[in-house]
Amino acid sequence: MTKISIIGAGSAFTQEITTDILLIEGIEGGTLALVDIDGERLEIARKLVARIIEKTGKKWNVIASTDRREVIGGSQFVINQIEVGGLQTVRYEYEIPLKYGVNQCIGDTLGPGGLFKTLRTLPAWMDIVRDIEDLCPDATILNYTNPMSAVTLLTSRITTLPVVGLCHSIQNTSSQLAKYAGVPYEQMQWKAGGINHMSWFVELTHEGQDLYPLLLEKIQDPELLKKDPVRFDAMKYLGAFVSESSGHFSEYIPYYRKRQSLIDRHCNSGYNGATGYYAENWPIWRKENDEKIIEQLEGKRPLELQPSNEYAAIIIEGMLKNEPKVIYGNVPNTGLITNLPSDGIVEVACMIDRNGIHPCHFGSLPEHLAALCRSNMAFFELAAGAVLHKDKEMARHALMVDPLSAAVCSLEEIGEMFEELYEAERDFVPVLK
Numbered sequence: 529m530t531k532i533s534i535i536g537a538g539s540a541f542t543q544e545i546t547t548d549i550l551l552i553e554g555i556e557g558g559t560l561a562l563v564d565i566d567g568e569r570l571e572i573a574r575k576l577v578a579r580i581i582e583k584t585g586k587k588w589n590v591i592a593s594t595d596r597r598e599v600i601g602g603s604q605f606v607i608n609q610i611e612v613g614g615l616q617t618v619r620y621e622y623e624i625p626l627k628y629g630v631n632q633c634i635g636d637t638l639g640p641g642g643l644f645k646t647l648r649t650l651p652a653w654m655d656i657v658r659d660i661e662d663l664c665p666d667a668t669i670l671n672y673t674n675p676m677s678a679v680t681l682l683t684s685r686i687t688t689l690p691v692v693g694l695c696h697s698i699q700n701t702s703s704q705l706a707k708y709a710g711v712p713y714e715q716m717q718w719k720a721g722g723i724n725h726m727s728w729f730v731e732l733t734h735e736g737q738d739l740y741p742l743l744l745e746k747i748q749d750p751e752l753l754k755k756d757p758v759r760f761d762a763m764k765y766l767g768a769f770v771s772e773s774s775g776h777f778s779e780y781i782p783y784y785r786k787r788q789s790l791i792d793r794h795c796n797s798g799y800n801g802a803t804g805y806y807a808e809n810w811p812i813w814r815k816e817n818d819e820k821i822i823e824q825l826e827g828k829r830p831l832e833l834q835p836s837n838e839y840a841a842i843i844i845e846g847m848l849k850n851e852p853k854v855i856y857g858n859v860p861n862t863g864l865i866t867n868l869p870s871d872g873i874v875e876v877a878c879m880i881d882r883n884g885i886h887p888c889h890f891g892s893l894p895e896h897l898a899a900l901c902r903s904n905m906a907f908f909e910l911a912a913g914a915v916l917h918k919d920k921e922m923a924r925h926a927l928m929v930d931p932l933s934a935a936v937c938s939l940e941e942i943g944e945m946f947e948e949l950y951e952a953e954r955d956f957v958p959v960l961k
Contacts, residue, residue: 529559530555530557531559532559532607533561535608538566541672542576543821545836546560548835548842550588552849557586557589558588559591562574563595563596569818572825573592583831600659600660600663603663603664604847605667607671608653608679613648613953613956614648615814617952620949621635621645625640625949626804632779632785633785634776637724637776638932641806643923643926645674646678646908646911648956650678650679650912657686668885669692670691670839671683671694675908676725677723679693681873686916692885693724693859694858696837697724697727697772697773698720698875701729701770701772702718702729705732708743709739711734711739718732720856720877722865722897726770727771728770729768729769730894732769744763747764756800757795757796762777774794774799784801846882849882852881855877856878857875857885858875859873859876861874864887865891865898867892867893867898868898868901874890876888877890910925918959923960924942924943
């Protein structure tokens with residue numbers, strides 16, 4: 529019998545992922561085990577999943593507990609979507625760096641915000657991995673938690689259990705590119721690879737024609753340029769479109785957020801790079817999502833079972849039914865991208881079948897694109913290493929190689945910013961020596 533555990537079930541991902549799983553044809557029953565340390569949000573998630581099961585008419589059952597050891601035993605798949613201390617720390621991670629001139633839009637992957645999210649998240653995740661090894665040693669881990677590269681990297685260092693990091697940036701960006709180019713999505717072909725949030729569409733064609741000259745021509749229209757300003761500008765100079773939104777991407781490289789004039793020019797609003805967008809909105813989004821689910825449960829809002837473009841259910845279906853599938857996953861770089869570090873995490877196409885997840889060889893990235901990926905990978909290596917070794921100096925050095933912090937601050941200023949954040953979040957991060 530199929531058993532799937534979801535750790536951090538209070539997350540917004542739960543509705544989409546469980547709907548996708550329950551819409552898999554031919555898998556008529558099983559158990560969904562939900563875990564969350566917030567009992568109130570866990571109960572909301574349990575009721576939601578029970579309602580989705582009821583609407584599908586399938587023979588799944590749902591169990592839930594704030595103690596993961598009570599419910600995850602025997603799982604074939606464990607989906608990680610935890611958040612550790614995010615509501616309590618989001619203001620610190622935006623406002624303290626801003627004092628030093630480090631202007632973040634999202635701040636959950638790289639930069640000061642990404643570093644301290646890593647320091648908060650990885651210790652809790654390490655404990656969960658130990659329980660997975662103990663209670664469901666044949667499980668495949670599907671990770672949705674950011675910072676994706678850091679979480680997947682650490683997982684690969686502490687366990688032999690198969691792990692893949694899953695994002696929706698390749699799906700979303702390829703769909704956007706088809707719309708930007710004005711071609712049918714199902715006819716567009718591409719080759720993409722890199723790291724999470726920085727995969728590069730190094731080939732993009734329609735019926736054998738390179739779409740990049742067309743896109744370069746189209747962005748002469750200021751209205752189109754305004755829709756994705758950082759990514760289009762980067763495409764113009766770097767020669768390839770990147771997989772993550774303009775706002776996220778603007779933080780991962782040193783070019784767009786180091787002066788207010790550049791922010792004004794390229795980072796216009798919302799996910800396109802607005803200052804403090806995540807810090808200002810994350811608590812609101814979380815509250816609104818909970819309210820939406822409660823309204824759905826009360827019948828005040830429709831609960832529609834529409835499939836999403838997330839990869840979790842595709843992997844589950846491919847493995848359980850032995851039907852070959854293709855996803856883009858974040859996996860250890862076992863020679864997959866030849867000019868990125870072999871001990872890091874890369875994002876490449878992966879084949880799925882009953883034997884699991886099989887990453888596909890990519891080759892080499894254009895060197896200038898690989899160099900930008902390597903700068904981010906060094907950050908993740910140091911940040912994950914700081915947790916593994918309880919090493920404060922490694923954490924500080926991670927911030928020193930962060931492209932955005934380095935573009936704005938001196939080494940002394942970065943050290944001071946790190947110490948101020950570390951003191952502010954002392955209750956949420958591990959003691960580092």
